[in-house]
Amino acid sequence: MTEQHAAVQAELRVRVTDLVRQVDPAALDQPAAATPGWRVRDVLAHMVGVSDDVVNGRLDGIAGDAWTAAQVERRRNVSIAELLGDWEYYGPEFETLLAGAPEEIAGQAVFDAATHEHDVRQAIGRPGARDSDAMELSWEWLVHTRTSSGAPAIRFVTEYGDEVAGAGEPRVTVRAPRFELLRATTGRRSAAEIASYAWEPAPDVTFLIAAPFFTIRSDSLGE
Numbered sequence: 403m404t405e406q407h408a409a410v411q412a413e414l415r416v417r418v419t420d421l422v423r424q425v426d427p428a429a430l431d432q433p434a435a436a437t438p439g440w441r442v443r444d445v446l447a448h449m450v451g452v453s454d455d456v457v458n459g460r461l462d463g464i465a466g467d468a469w470t471a472a473q474v475e476r477r478r479n480v481s482i483a484e485l486l487g488d489w490e491y492y493g494p495e496f497e498t499l500l501a502g503a504p505e506e507i508a509g510q511a512v513f514d515a516a517t518h519e520h521d522v523r524q525a526i527g528r529p530g531a532r533d534s535d536a537m538e539l540s541w542e543w544l545v546h547t548r549t550s551s552g553a554p555a556i557r558f559v560t561e562y563g564d565e566v567a568g569a570g571e572p573r574v575t576v577r578a579p580r581f582e583l584l585r586a587t588t589g590r591r592s593a594a595e596i597a598s599y600a601w602e603p604a605p606d607v608t609f610l611i612a613a614p615f616f617t618i619r620s621d622s623l624g625e
Contacts, residue, residue, distance in 0.1 A: 407508035408501035410535045414515050415493045419486050421528060422446065427482050429526050435623055436521035436590050440474065443485065445518050445525075447477035450489040452511070453496035465514075506550075509543030516540045517588050524625045532581045541580055544587060544612060556609065558583060559600075574609060575602040589616035590623060 422430065430443040437445055451473025455461065463469040477485055500508045516536040523529050531537070541562075548556070548567040555568030557575040560583065566572050576583070577600035586596050587610055596618065597605040607618060 404503055404505055404508040405501045406535075407503075407505070407512050407539060408497040410539055411500055411512055411515060412493065412497045414512070414519060414534070414536045415489060415497075417531060417534075418446075418449070418519050418522065419489060421523070421526075421530075422482065422486065425526050425528070430482060432525065434521055434525040436524055437518075442522055442525045443482065444474045444478075445521050446482075446485055446489075447474045449515060449518050450485055450492070451476065452514070453492040454488060456499060457492050457495045465510075506543070506547070509539060509546070512536055513540040513543045517584075517590075520585065520625075521590075524623055529625070537581065537584065540584055544584065548612070554609070574604075574606050576600065576610065583610070585625065586610050587612040587616070589618060590625070592619045592622050595622060 430446070431441055434440050434442045434445050440448075448470050451470070455464075455469070455473065460469075477488075500511055503511075516534070517540070519531065519536065523531070545558070545565060545567040549569065552569045553567075555566050555570050555572040557564060557566050557572035559575060559577040560580040562580055578586075582591070582599070585591055586599075589611065593607045596607045596610055599605070611618065
């Protein structure tokens with residue numbers, strides 16, 4: 403199954419590369435509101451840096467703050483053309499490695515990339531790809547991870563149907579578009595926005611967050 407993750411990651415890389423090439427480079431120097439402290443180009447530097455680091459075996463502290471900060475710092479002042487050139491160079495080998503990786507690892511990689519694709523899109527005002535294969539695999543990874551970790555169950559109802567994620571009987575049911583739920587679980591929505599979804603029996607805002615390192619926004623992204 404991870405061959406599919408590899409193919410979807412490649413599609414995402416090409417899609418984001420094409421998107422970035424269409425915008426004024428100055429737009430990439432503006433702050434990326436979804437990732438405080440980073441510019442749009444820093445989000446891209448992280449996405450490129452993941453491929454570079456994995457291909458070159460720089461796995462110490464993988465996915466941690468220091469690991470991602472180093473990716474951004476390494477490309478802080480490079481041109482956008484060079485940044486995208488690095489992604490074109492390292493991306494295919496990274497995707498080959500994904501094809502042979504365990505599904506939970508490949509799924510997390512696609513989940514991270516898809517999350518940041520939409521961080522970029524939000525920052526430059528270019529929404530799209532909300533029903534992409536990357537979003538579908540991200541959703542599958544989210545549901546599987548919540549269930550396999552034994553987290554308390556939640557029943558999701560989206561335009562694609564309903565399913566239970568987690569262990570045991572669902573504590574709550576939440577109805578919202580799949581894109582909304584994916585963005586909310588990664589801290590891209592405010593408490594008010596999350597509470598506005600259709601909840602039964604009542605909103606449980608923090609229950610939706612996918613991992614402790616994600617925090618609920620204090621204001622809306624307007625996405």
